[in-house]
Amino acid sequence: MQETDQASKRWYNSSVKAGEQDDFTLVQRVAHGDQQAFLTLYDRHSARVNALCLHMLGDNMLAEEVTQDTFMKLWSRARLYLAERGSFAVWLLTIARRTALDRLRMEGRRPLISDSNDPEELWPSVRDTSQDPDEARWKSLFFAVHALPHDQQVVVELAYYQGLSQSQIADELGWPLGTVKTRLRAAMQALRKQWLAPDPH
């Protein structure tokens, strides 16, 4: 648990450089209608939000629409953010995920199954990770997901990024429910081990 807390703290301070206001201060200003604070948060987090939306929806236009919807929700609900419940980035990305899932359900689209591209090609331009430890951790988790056996990757994709329950995944893939449960659990145990491993930096 202690490691978990440290991981949360690391993420909580993400992307804030010397002289910049932290996310919590900015979101408080947004709650009072500060447009400049809102745009600062947008500049800081929009690439992450858009990446998640694109991953879930598989379409650039849709992803940008959902990114825009997510930030409008930030504008109207900033006062609901409580720092003690977790980092601002996680809060915002959780809103983005739910908004994207709503869009998937509204459009009744078939779930996307993870592609088999080389992860090194998908994340080729890693910035200097010594300057941004979170970037390194996310990249590490990204590779951990891609290192999972394909069957496990697929269940994680369908469960988390497509919003399917285990029963729905079993129906979708024609697998026994028990197999889905076993593969999902094995995948998460592997990712948990990777995520809670000591910081490489």
Added chain:
Amino acid sequence: MEDKHLTFQENLAAYALGALDPEETVALESHMQTCEACRAELADYRTVSSGLLAAMPARPPRSTVRRNLQKQISGHAAKSRPGFNWSLGQVVFAGLMVTLVGLNVITMLQVYNLRQEQAELLAQRTSEQTAIAMLAYPTTQSLPFDQNGIAGSLLVDKQRNLLAVFAWNLPSAPGGKTYQMWLIDPNGDRTSGGFITPEANYPFVMAVVRSAKPLTDYVGFGVTVEPAGGSPKPTGPRIMRVDF
């Protein structure tokens, strides 16, 4: 017991990803209320699911998204600040509260008015009972009068310093005026005895005066027309006067 725990433990990863089926979710949430080990393991899985939200290469949206947002928030800011954007539930709740407070105030006013009416009725009933009792008392002096078309009797009880007047055909006071009763002493000075107010649909009116000083200090009783609210001394025309 341990088997059950293991079953729940196997569901924690799916729960952290939001993939547990509804019936299993209810059972697991109930189990976690008393299982510290499951709560701790779930916390670990949740940090993983939080990490998965960002575990992909960053992809900045096109600059049009930022411009669109700038336009939208400028419009919103002109209409209202986000800090004051109430949800529908909050608006309904606030509306209900205002309605309840309003109803409460109205109810309180009604209760106040009813109490006032009740007090007036009680005072009137007491006056009537006093007047009737005075009629039956052997020492009460009854003085008939018939002046300006107004006829009736003045009952005087000098032992109890009580005075009652029954007046028939007393018309309603003119607008903005009232009938004021006076006790008249031997020097002609007047002391207010209160008001006598005819009621619509009643041919007669009755009033009781309780004198603070002995009635023997006075020699007469009179009624004048005064401005609403009364006067310290008579200023208007006299309606009647009865000496006793």
